Amino acid sequence: xxxxxxxxxxxxxxxxxxxxxxxxxxxxxxxxxxxxxxxxxxxxxxxxxxxxxxxxxxxxxxxxxxxxxxxxxxxxxxxxxxxxxxxxxxxxxxxxxxxxxxxxxxxxxxxxxxxxxxxxxxxxxxxxxxxxxxxxxxxxxxxxxxxxxxxxxxxxxxxxxxxxxxxxxxxxxxxxxxxxxxxxxxxxxxxxxxxxxxxxxxxxxxxxxxxxxxxxxxxxxxxxxxxxxxxxxxxxxxxxxxxxxxxxxxxxxxxxxxxxxxxxxxxxxxxxxxxxxxxxxxxxxxxxxxxxxxxxxxxxxxxxxxxxxxxxxxxxxxxxxxxxxxxxxxxxxxxxxxxxxxxxxxxxxxxxxxxxxxxxxxxxxxxxxxxxxxxxxxxxxxxxxxxxxxxxxxxxxxxxxxxxxxxxxxxxxxxxxxxxxxxxxxxxxxxxxxxxxxxxxxxxxxxxxxxxxxxxxxxxxxxxxxxxxxxxxxxxxxxxxxxxxxxxxxxxxxxxxxxxxxxxxxxxxxxxxxxxxxxxxxxxxxxxxxxxxxxxxxxxxxxxxxxxxxxxxxxxxxxxxxxxxxxxxxxxxxxxxxxxxxxxxxxxxxxxxxxxxxxxxxxxxxxxxxxxxxxxxxxxxxxxxxxxxxxxxxxxxxxxxxxxxxxxxxxxxxxxxxxxxxxxxxxxxxxxxxxxxxxxxxxxxxxxxxxxxxxxxxxxxxxxxxxxxxxxxxxxxxxxxxxxxxxxxxxxxxxxxxxx
Numbered sequence: 001x002x003x004x005x006x007x008x009x010x011x012x013x014x015x016x017x018x019x020x021x022x023x024x025x026x027x028x029x030x031x032x033x034x035x036x037x038x039x040x041x042x043x044x045x046x047x048x049x050x051x052x053x054x055x056x057x058x059x060x061x062x063x064x065x066x067x068x069x070x071x072x073x074x075x076x077x078x079x080x081x082x083x084x085x086x087x088x089x090x091x092x093x094x095x096x097x098x099x100x101x102x103x104x105x106x107x108x109x110x111x112x113x114x115x116x117x118x119x120x121x122x123x124x125x126x127x128x129x130x131x132x133x134x135x136x137x138x139x140x141x142x143x144x145x146x147x148x149x150x151x152x153x154x155x156x157x158x159x160x161x162x163x164x165x166x167x168x169x170x171x172x173x174x175x176x177x178x179x180x181x182x183x184x185x186x187x188x189x190x191x192x193x194x195x196x197x198x199x200x201x202x203x204x205x206x207x208x209x210x211x212x213x214x215x216x217x218x219x220x221x222x223x224x225x226x227x228x229x230x231x232x233x234x235x236x237x238x239x240x241x242x243x244x245x246x247x248x249x250x251x252x253x254x255x256x257x258x259x260x261x262x263x264x265x266x267x268x269x270x271x272x273x274x275x276x277x278x279x280x281x282x283x284x285x286x287x288x289x290x291x292x293x294x295x296x297x298x299x300x301x302x303x304x305x306x307x308x309x310x311x312x313x314x315x316x317x318x319x320x321x322x323x324x325x326x327x328x329x330x331x332x333x334x335x336x337x338x339x340x341x342x343x344x345x346x347x348x349x350x351x352x353x354x355x356x357x358x359x360x361x362x363x364x365x366x367x368x369x370x371x372x373x374x375x376x377x378x379x380x381x382x383x384x385x386x387x388x389x390x391x392x393x394x395x396x397x398x399x400x401x402x403x404x405x406x407x408x409x410x411x412x413x414x415x416x417x418x419x420x421x422x423x424x425x426x427x428x429x430x431x432x433x434x435x436x437x438x439x440x441x442x443x444x445x446x447x448x449x450x451x452x453x454x455x456x457x458x459x460x461x462x463x464x465x466x467x468x469x470x471x472x473x474x475x476x477x478x479x480x481x482x483x484x485x486x487x488x489x490x491x492x493x494x495x496x497x498x499x500x501x502x503x504x505x506x507x508x509x510x511x512x513x514x515x516x517x518x519x520x521x522x523x524x525x526x527x528x529x530x531x532x533x534x535x536x537x538x539x540x541x542x543x544x545x546x547x548x549x550x551x552x553x554x555x556x557x558x559x560x561x562x563x564x565x566x567x568x569x570x571x572x573x574x575x576x577x578x579x580x581x582x583x584x585x586x587x588x589x590x591x592x593x594x595x596x597x598x599x600x601x602x603x604x605x606x607x608x609x610x611x612x613x614x615x616x617x618x619x620x621x622x623x624x625x626x627x628x629x630x631x632x633x634x635x636x637x638x639x640x641x642x643x644x645x646x647x648x649x650x651x652x653x654x655x656x657x658x659x660x661x662x663x664x665x666x667x668x669x670x671x672x673x674x675x676x677x678x679x680x681x682x683x684x685x686x687x688x689x690x691x692x693x694x695x696x697x698x699x700x701x702x703x704x705x706x707x708x709x710x711x712x713x714x715x716x717x718x719x720x721x722x723x724x725x726x727x728x729x730x731x732x733x734x735x736x737x738x739x740x
Contacts, residue, residue, distance in 0.1 A: 044389025123160025604711030
């Protein structure tokens with residue numbers, strides 16, 4: 001095949017006997033549609049206004065009014081697998097993303113990244129002349145590769161994106177996020193009003209404006225992947241306060257009202273039945289007054305977070321209008337999985353509590369309510385609100401019932417869709433998105449896709465469903481949909497798979513999967529179970545693996561910094577990401593900072609971990625060595641008993657673990673103890689910010705100085721962390737499970 005870029009002119013000895021040549025610009029690119037894919041995080045099926053919610057989502061609702069709603073769209077029950085499937089058109093087991101990017105199980109179906117030989121949507125589109133941009137969450141890079149030095153083969157730019165601005169991990173603080181621009185970690189803006197959703201929208205708008213200015217004859221693909229609405233729930237206070245009276249009715253009434261609203265909107269059949277409430281969720285009327293007050297505020301924080309995110313989507317739509325691009329731009333809005341129960345039974349004003357395994361009663365949170373949703377109130381709601389978010393379905397994220405795997409999908413394309421405001425009920429899945437977009441862009445579809453194009457359903461509400469079968473497996477839970485029937489089982493850890501209790505639903509007549517017909521149609525259930533095993537083999541789901549995260553981490557210790565006994569950090573190096581899993585205070589350790597030619601008056605942070613929400617810091621001020629630890633409102637400040645002398649010296653601290661997540665800290669100078677204090681509660685999740693050496697750069701751990709409070713490089717030579725033992729893999733597994 002002839003290379004279209006190979007030189008086709010003539011090169012002679014001189015210009016007079018030479019003929020120049022330039023490649024012809026691609027033909028037809030200007031007519032291809034732009035694509036904007038908006039992916040929300042942990043947003044329930046019923047949380048959009050156009051899907052029955054009380055929450056104001058006017059931007060998303062306007063897209064639905066001018067486009068289509070898919071009420072039978074499915075995903076995987078976790079974010080990394082869904083995002084991998086969205087961008088490849090393949091079932092996640094076959095990609096090596098059976099589970100989260102956080103874990104490599106040691107088998108091909110779960111390597112924590114997408115196979116390098118599988119092309120991703122942005123790479124395919126880029127080859128076809130598209131500009132490709134990602135603003136927001138990635139979460140397809142193994143944790144040990146999230147470092148300032150890479151390796152970068154699983155970062156966005158290596159997988160097809162031209163530009164990237166966002167975060168690599170699964171979640172982050174909205175006011176002090178760990179940001180990456182292209183392949184370079186950067187600090188969040190110093191603007192006190194900065195919010196991640198707004199910052200991502202700013203950058204996405206810049207991407208579009210730059211593209212139109214410099215590449216006006218080519219289309220673009222923009223992926224806008226918000227941190228919203230994954231915890232921590234954070235938004236400007238004015239977005240939150242108006243929802244406090246709205247949700248005082250509680251989660252049970254919210255479910256009932258949303259069901260009726262969904263029927264009126266025509267997004268569900270009129271005979272749809274509300275599934276039973278979760279056994280682990282107490283009826284709202286059984287809660288005490290303090291619980292109702294706190295839980296109402298936590299749901300208000302979620303609602304404000306979502307409306308604030310919708311406002312940013314509206315800014316993107318306005319930019320498309322201003323640039324004259326709206327007519328020929330395909331916009332999709334979806335969620336990556338169902339609403340999350342990870343806040344536990346009580347939620348918290350500070351999500352670092354449940355993420356630390358601490359479940360505080362409502363009475364302990366009442367005085368914190370004014371902080372909800374702000375920089376000091378990174379909230380998460382109780383699982384009862386997640387149940388309401390998934391109305392009318394059963395269960396949540398992580399499960400294969402509809403509460404985990406059915407997601408809202410809105411599609412708009414003014415120049416390409418005629419049945420505006422319509423609802424589509426054909427079965428669809430995340431693996432169908434890439435084939436659909438390539439089809440709509442008139443790009444030849446590879447044969448390797450598991451998914452199929454939904455373009456026919458966009459043109460015709462009565463079009464056939466493009467595929468007959470969809471397979472699921474997650475943490476041993478199993479499910480399969482085939483020709484309008486679905487079989488699903490919730491696997492119990494450690495039990496023989498043959499003992500799993502399968503349920504069967506006739507989806508054509510039971511929209512919410514509320515009636516188990518396994519006994520009525522035993523042959524149909526057997527047929528689907530056999531089909532499940534066939535599909536499992538086809539997509540590479542074996543071996544079935546129901547090991548806990550603790551067992552996985554024990555079987556193969558995590559790579560990266562957490563696996564080292566000794567770590568040397570030097571001033572001037574980049575921030576140590578939270579994904580390194582060394583930023584907590586839950587490990588016994590000795591820290592030594594080596595000073596060169598210290599002189600009275602030299603001051604600054606030697607080592608800081610975390611930020612204003614929680615963390616610890618070792619610093620020098622007024623010639624005194626000081627250690628501070630802050631977790632869930634408990635602050636410990638320990639100052640040395642004697643000043644540091646003018647000389648080369650070694651200063652530091654020893655953290656000694658006690659029972660019940662308590663610890664003792666000893667300050668040291670030249671190896672001698674110069675102070676001691678008890679820490680009431682240590683944690684592996686003090687905040688969402690990692691570690692810095694020689695400075696405390698963003699929202700400082702201590703209120704006694706201002707960022708960046710840098711120690712002069714000529715004074716601080718290095719900081720050495722020595723861990724007395726390996727990581728507590730059980731605690732690490734609990735942290736990973738609670739956050740994802």
